[in-house]
Amino acid sequence: MPIQVPIDDPCAFCEYLAGRRPYTIIGRDALTAVLVTREQRGRGHVLVIPVDHHETIIDVPTHVAEALMRSVQRWAAAVARAHSAEGVAVWQNNGVPAHQSVPHVHFHVAATLAEGGTHWDGVPTLSIRETDAIAAALLAKLDARP
Numbered sequence: 001m002p003i004q005v006p007i008d009d010p011c012a013f014c015e016y017l018a019g020r021r022p023y024t025i026i027g028r029d030a031l032t033a034v035l036v037t038r039e040q041r042g043r044g045h046v047l048v049i050p051v052d053h054h055e056t057i058i059d060v061p062t063h064v065a066e067a068l069m070r071s072v073q074r075w076a077a078a079v080a081r082a083h084s085a086e087g088v089a090v091w092q093n094n095g096v097p098a099h100q101s102v103p104h105v106h107f108h109v110a111a112t113l114a115e116g117g118t119h120w121d122g123v124p125t126l127s128i129r130e131t132d133a134i135a136a137a138l139l140a141k142l143d144a145r146p
């Protein structure tokens, strides 16, 4: 049985990358991009995504998967430094049964909450101004190396 991905047409992440819908894009190179999610489930919660549209981790070419993991590592370090975090959560969901909500593969990276863990239930949707402020704080802690 194939992975059942959510329906989102056009893809929200592709719309953000194309500049057709506003979103805070904190980093971008030829293969990957990093978004500051408006649903902060941890501190400094970002989404690491491929620039090209791939629905799940299974669909991603190997060289893109490698680039994604390098970016996940780099941003995990940045969110940890920015929040003096004792924990950093990285998670990735494929298919509706796994709670994938956008059909464009993405890794969540977030410093854990002060009380530990991350929010799994409803969180407020932040404004672009708020996610831009989160981006500025993270960029100050990003290692200059790509």
Ligand SMILES: [Zn+2]
Pocket (backbone or CB within 6 Å): 011, 012, 013, 014, 015, 052, 053, 054, 103, 104
């Ligand atoms: Zn997409």
